[in-house]
Amino acid sequence: MKLCVVGTGYVGLVAGTCFAESGNDVMCVDIDQKKVAELQNGKIPIYEPGLEELIRRNTANGRLRFTSDLGVAVKESLVCFIAVGTPSDIDGSADVRMVLQATADVAGAMPGYRVVVLKSTVPVGTADRVRETMSEHTLHPFDIVSNPEFLKEGAAVDDFMKPDRVVIGGNSERALSLIKELYAPFVRTENPILVMDNRSAEITKYAANAFLATRISFVNQIANLCDKVGADVADVRRGIGFDRRIGHYFLFPGVGYGGSCFPKDVRAIIRTAEENGTDFSLLKSVEAVNEQQKHLLVEKVRAYFGNDLHGRKFAIWGLAFKPRTDDMREAPSVVIIDQLLAAGAEIAAHDPEALAQAQKVFGDRISYHRMNYDTLTDADALLIVTEWNEFRRPDFQRMRELMKSPLIFDGRNLYEPAEMRQEGFTYYPVGRPAVVQS
Numbered sequence: 482m483k484l485c486v487v488g489t490g491y492v493g494l495v496a497g498t499c500f501a502e503s504g505n506d507v508m509c510v511d512i513d514q515k516k517v518a519e520l521q522n523g524k525i526p527i528y529e530p531g532l533e534e535l536i537r538r539n540t541a542n543g544r545l546r547f548t549s550d551l552g553v554a555v556k557e558s559l560v561c562f563i564a565v566g567t568p569s570d571i572d573g574s575a576d577v578r579m580v581l582q583a584t585a586d587v588a589g590a591m592p593g594y595r596v597v598v599l600k601s602t603v604p605v606g607t608a609d610r611v612r613e614t615m616s617e618h619t620l621h622p623f624d625i626v627s628n629p630e631f632l633k634e635g636a637a638v639d640d641f642m643k644p645d646r647v648v649i650g651g652n653s654e655r656a657l658s659l660i661k662e663l664y665a666p667f668v669r670t671e672n673p674i675l676v677m678d679n680r681s682a683e684i685t686k687y688a689a690n691a692f693l694a695t696r697i698s699f700v701n702q703i704a705n706l707c708d709k710v711g712a713d714v715a716d717v718r719r720g721i722g723f724d725r726r727i728g729h730y731f732l733f734p735g736v737g738y739g740g741s742c743f744p745k746d747v748r749a750i751i752r753t754a755e756e757n758g759t760d761f762s763l764l765k766s767v768e769a770v771n772e773q774q775k776h777l778l779v780e781k782v783r784a785y786f787g788n789d790l791h792g793r794k795f796a797i798w799g800l801a802f803k804p805r806t807d808d809m810r811e812a813p814s815v816v817i818i819d820q821l822l823a824a825g826a827e828i829a830a831h832d833p834e835a836l837a838q839a840q841k842v843f844g845d846r847i848s849y850h851r852m853n854y855d856t857l858t859d860a861d862a863l864l865i866v867t868e869w870n871e872f873r874r875p876d877f878q879r880m881r882e883l884m885k886s887p888l889i890f891d892g893r894n895l896y897e898p899a900e901m902r903q904e905g906f907t908y909y910p911v912g913r914p915a916v917v918q919s
């Protein structure tokens with residue numbers, strides 16, 4: 482099938498590449514000409530495991546192409562996916578202007594029938610707005626299919642290739658069966674393609690993210706309670722996770738969720754509820770808990786060192802909002818580092834993939850290190866903010882030798898407190914008993 486993907490970001494680039502990998506002819510379109518030029522020259526603008534090899538293979542065999550010429554892409558394609566950003570507006574609602582612009586552009590360029598697939602996360606009712614907008618720009622027939630994306634950054638290729646389920650919403654049999662055909666290679670293990678109306682598909686995406694965010698805020702508050710009463714959240718987590726109604730997933734306490742999806746999608750569904758006369762008070766609490774949680778590590782640092790951090794140096798391991806991505810959007814590290822800098826501290830930071838993105842956020846206010854150990858020289862403490870695998874079994878002796886004092890504030894519970902005691906570290910995890918060396 483010939484298709485185009487409008488918006489070549491984390492979602493569009495992965496979706497376009499995976500559709501090419503399954504034998505389709507795909508044109509990825511972006512208005513960012515620099516990004517398109519980079520992709521045409523084989524340079525991948527984001528870090529996503531496994532993606533580079535797939536892009537190389539599919540560009541080499543001619544099935545995957547990149548362009549900033551939307552007109553050409555739409556002319557050649559029967560199906561046009563829209564995967565542009567839908568950032569938070571100032572009132573928390575999702576800003577769908579880029580979606581409306583992109584779909585108007587598609588309508589203006591299409592020479593005949595086209596299926597427009599909304600892959601961006603869009604508030605309920607957007608498919609109807611897109612239908613109206615497109616009707617203003619074309620007399621050709623078209624169908625709108627809602628197809629929210631559930632991939633996780635850091636495992637995006639795997640998630641796209643083996644989705645738990647595919648959700649498609651629409652009312653045209655012709656369009657729905659085309660999209661089912663496109664997804665057939667990815668659901669050979671019988672994972673379902675769920676067909677519903679546009680509005681239900683739109684809500685499904687927000688409901689999924691809001692539920693996952695709720696689990697995180699829930700376990701973060703349980704962890705904070707454990708901290709107060711001397712319980713161990715690692716045991717509590719196991720204790721509830723074996724209940725099959727609850728399960729083990731998404732019950733890891735930390736420094737709060739971030740990224741380009743959970744924060745904005747929680748805000749957006751709260752706004753949608755408000756606009757429809759419902760108070761989604763549960764999600765307002767989820768959001769408030771999350772904001773508070775981003776302050777947790779710095780509160781622990783202040784409790785240890787006092788409020789004035791002038792003359793103190795902190796090593797930070799992990800800047801991206803989660804491991805296996807370079808995405809810094811709404812990363813808790815931004816709040817943590819800003820607070821430490823405001824209190825006068827010096828920051829030496831390491832992240833395996835996000836240093837270039839982090840530089841855009843912090844500029845020359847902090848120092849950046851390719852090697853995690855290099856951050857530790859004369860550091861008063863190490864703060865672990867993102868749970869990259871390579872941080873899980875470090876050389877503790879080397880760390881002790883480099884640091885001014887053996888002190889770790891672990892926002893991701895990477896280490897066992899008993900082991901840290903043996904290794905001679907003072908250790909503050911989240912919701913687990915701290916280790917204080919005598």
Ligand code: NAD
Pocket residue numbers: 487488489490491492493510511512513516564565566567579582583586600601602603630631632633634741742
């Ligand atoms: P992104 O910001 O990484 O990429 C969006 C791209 O769209 C950018 O490259 C931008 O230049 C391009 N663009 C904007 N307007 C355009 C236009 N008119 N024509 C062509 N290109 C245009 O965004 P993303 O993270 O890929 O997210 C895209 C959508 O998918 C959002 O709605 C997001 O909520 C949703 N989503 C994201 C994830 C994720 O993990 N990132 C997961 C599921 C769903």
